Amino acid sequence: MPGDLYVVLNVKKHPVFERHGDDIYLTKEVSFARAALGGEIDDIPSLNGNLKLEIPEGTQTGTIFRMMDKGIPHLDSYGSGDLYVMVKVVVPQNLTEQEKKLLREFDRLQRQNKEK
Numbered sequence: 001m002p003g004d005l006y007v008v009l010n011v012k013k014h015p016v017f018e019r020h021g022d023d024i025y026l027t028k029e030v031s032f033a034r035a036a037l038g039g040e041i042d043d044i045p046s047l048n049g050n051l052k053l054e055i056p057e058g059t060q061t062g063t064i065f066r067m068m069d070k071g072i073p074h075l076d077s078y079g080s081g082d083l084y085v086m087v088k089v090v091v092p093q094n095l096t097e098q099e100k101k102l103l104r105e106f107d108r109l110q111r112q113n114k115e116k
Contacts, residue, residue: 016045017045019072021072021081022071022072022073022074022080022081022082023071023072023081023082023083023084024047024070024071024072024081024082024083024084025083025084025085025086026044026045026083026084026085026086027085027086027087027088028041028044028053028085028086028087028088029088029089029090030055030059030087030088030089030090031089031090031092032089032090032091032092034055035055035058035059035060035061035087035089036057036058036059037057038054038055038056038057038058038059039054039055040052040053040054040055041053041054041055044067044083044085046067046070046083047070047071047072048070051067051070051083053065053067053085055087059087059089060087060089061087061088061089062086062087062088063086063087064084064085064086064087065084065085065087066082066083066084067082067083067084067085068082069081069082070082070083071083
């Protein structure tokens with residue numbers, strides 16, 4: 001008999017990516033030093049292998065970088081969605097005495113510069 005057919009799809013959550021339409025989102029942890037000094041991150045996961053991303057000096061937690069055409073391919077058309085990378089700055093734990101000494105000196109210099 002003729003009638004309607006309803007199909008329900010359930011998509012499992014991906015452990016790395018979050019999808020919104022043809023765009024994909026991910027969070028990338030970055031060291032405090034890399035965020036402060038800037039530089040290249042060469043292990044950004046994508047659908048086609050790892051990508052490189054240049055981050056500027058002073059990048060803050062929550063900063064989002066857009067990598068155009070690195071998302072889900074558009075159906076029935078050309079191009080792809082975008083890949084959005086949100087940076088999460090990781091504060092170091094279990095510092096060595098030398099690392100603590102250097103961070104104390106860094107803090108002292110920061111406070112000294114603010115007083116000027």
